[in-house]
């Protein structure tokens with residue numbers, strides 16, 4: 001039997017890794033990180049998970065390939081958007097085209 005995230009009665013809180021681009025923010029045109037616009041409804045979903053006691057780790061592959069450090073600009077955005085989180089990891093998440101995993105949810109499913 002595969003794990004069914006969120007339905008385990010013994011699992012009171014979870015460590016949740018949350019993607020940033022196209023998950024809690026989007027771009028109208030040019031994909032420059034300083035021009036990212038917040039997806040307020042999605043941020044509120046994550047903030048609710050935080051308020052419920054879950055550990056929230058935002059992580060992004062920004063800079064994974066270029067090796068440019070985007071930590072400060074990313075943190076500035078999260079703080080401006082009132083994102084609640086415990087940790088921010090920038091540039092360590094691999095950049096992939098598709099994630100196949102038994103422990104994932106799209107933000108639309110939350």
Ligand SMILES: [Mg+2]
Nearest residue numbers: 019020021022
């Ligand atoms: Mg993304």
